[in-house]
Amino acid sequence: MPAMSRLPFLFIVTGFFGFILFHATSLMSLSGWLGEGIRSPAGWFQVHLFVLGWATMLAMGAVYQLIHVILQSDLYSERLGYIHYCTFTVGLFGLLFGFIQGNIYWIAGFATLAFTGIVLFVWNMAATLFRAGKWDPITISTGCAIFYLLLTGLSGMAMGLNFATGLWNELHARLFGAHIWLGTLGWFGLLITGFSYKLLPMFYLAHDYPVKLQKTVLSLWNAGVLVGASSFLFGSGMGLKVAALLLIALAVVVYNAHVLQIRRKRHKRSPGPGIEWSVLGNQIFAAFAVAFALRALWSPGHLLDTRTVLTAGWIYLSGWVSFTVLCYVSKIVPFLWWTYKYGKQAGKPGTPVLADLLNEPQVNLSLTAILCASLSVLAGLALNSPAVIAIGGGAYSLLSIAYIALIAMVFAR
Known part of the structure; x- marks a missing residue:
């Protein structure tokens, strides 16, 4: 290799x-x-x-x-x-x-x-x-995501310069909002959706699925990122922020519709619990995204409340970004390690097959428990209960460490 x-x-x-x-x-x-x-x-x-x-x-x-x-x-x-x-x-x-x-x-x-x-x-x-x-929706999504990562870094550096020198004090809050929006929705959102267009068909062995919705997701998501970041950077009113949320929520719904299109064209009955959980995680996230966007439309004045932002951040970063990554590594890490260590020995007696590297029932149980623990932290945030946050967060961390140790054990096989 x-x-x-x-x-x-x-x-x-x-x-x-x-x-x-x-x-x-x-x-x-x-x-x-x-x-x-x-x-x-x-x-x-x-x-x-x-x-x-x-x-x-x-x-x-x-x-x-x-x-x-x-x-x-x-x-x-x-x-x-x-x-x-x-x-x-x-x-x-x-x-x-x-x-x-x-x-x-x-x-x-x-x-x-x-x-x-x-x-x-x-x-x-x-x-x-x-x-x-x-150039296709996969490469364009990847390129846009990387560009937004660069903008996230630039806005972070500008905030750091403000802290160190006191320059642009009036811009600090605007930069902070744009920094978070670009980094979370721009970098992670477009990277996950773009790579999923390639990974999910591979995992499901899907063929002849329609790809038109990929362009729709790409357009809606980029529009949501640009409108949202601009609304923070230029100090626009709440209307543009709500519009950006609606665009992102619509993009998430369309993305889920496309994922189901891929799933319907599968030639593999089950791609493994990690991928099945990632699809369910997408659907749960879509429900939260729509509910959050509608709440913002109904009550825009509370959109930037600290508790609202913290709750939304947990749903997005823990409930979707991190959970999706955890799901995908259950397939990606064993494949990479098997290819690296055993690729040249494929077919020879005594060579383990890919399925030997990771216990899938344990993956299924671990991801189930992690999702439940993450939702319990979300309940604690919604209820403003430090006790529920502490109990749920403790369980979430212990379960997450156990899961990543399970994945890391692949390197010992």
Whole structure:
């Protein structure tokens, strides 16, 4: 197997470490950082650890692996990928330490290093995409997601400069809103939907499914991201924010309709519990997205309340982004490891098959428990109950650590 193929493993293993660290620190505080709100040192640490140390780290590794499958061409620069990994990882963990210490200059220095890693990643991916010249909803979604990641980094750097120098104080709240919107809905939303157009047909062995709705999702989601980010950045009224939410909710509904189209054309009865749970997770998320958008339409004045934002953030990041990643790694990690370790021995006596690497009933049980625990934290947030948050959050973290350990055991087989 080419040496390049080792690059995704660096991101995957580091992402697993970030995931475990996030849940270990959440257990230490019994998820108390949720009750304190995210605009505190503890909140900054936990949110950036979750978003960058876990979800983004895994997403970058997935991009490096899947871009070859999508484009059927090589990465622009493997060496640049390793440099990106080093700068981003060192910058990220230095930034996290800066949040713990509350040292603005430490935060600024390592944030700059992490942002440099993002720029290198964007450059590498842009060069790869443009060199291949293959443009369809999958590659366009990927390209848009990476562009929004760059904008997220830029807005974060602008906020950091504001903290350090006091410049643009009147823009800080606007930048903060755009930073969150671009990073969550832009980067994660378009990456997950775009990659799912490739992954789900592979997992289901689906053929001859319609693809028209992919373009509809891409258009609606981009419109929602751009309208929402612009409404924050330019200080627009609540009407544009509600419109952006409606666009995203509609995109989620159409995306679910397309996923069901793929599922109906499957030639494999079951792709495994991880993928089945990801489809159910999409449907649950769609129900919440529609309900949240309708509530915003009915009562726009409460849209940016702290409790509302925290609850919506938990639904989106934990209930959809992270849960989808957890579902997908149950298929992606065994496949990558089997290909890396046993690909050249396929068919030889004594060579394990892919199904031998991971116990699927345990995956099914673990994902069921994780989803239930996540919903219990959501109930605690909705009820404003620290006790329910602590109990649900503790269960969620313990179950998540056990699940990621189950996935990590693949590397020992």
